Amino acid sequence: MAISKTLIASLLLSLLVLQLVHALESQSSSNQLSSNSGNVSESKVDCDAACGVRCSATKRPNLCKRACGSCCSKCNCVPPGTFGNYESCPCYASLTTKNQMHKCP
Known part of the structure; x- marks a missing residue:
């Protein structure tokens, strides 16, 4: 025992x-x-493909892809999925508009 x-x-x-x-x-x-996340890492993300996945469920895909593409080019990352998951890419989540809203979809 x-x-x-x-x-x-x-x-x-x-x-x-x-x-x-x-x-x-x-x-x-x-x-x-x-x-x-501040520097461009040695592996470059394919922003078009990543944003295509990210914006696949939106009603305005062109607007979404344009915003996502600008965020991806600055951060070199896009969170997985179609919504949320910002913790996987803090730079992407920290970009805001002048009204302090999320810039990136």
Whole structure:
């Protein structure tokens, strides 16, 4: 009985350590991505294709692609999907109009 309690406790402790390591790795990778978002990285994003996907569900695709294209050229990234997901591209999310609304779709 004591061995099984010890085994369970050690397994739980191991899982906790693994979770902490995973959280630290993901935090350091997101810090590296945000530090590279200001400069043009070595891999250039295909803005036309990325914005085509991003604007595929909108009622005004030409307007959406134009706004998305200007944001993509400045940030070299476009969030995945057709809406939201701004956390994957902080530069894209931070661009605003003069009325402090999101510039990028």
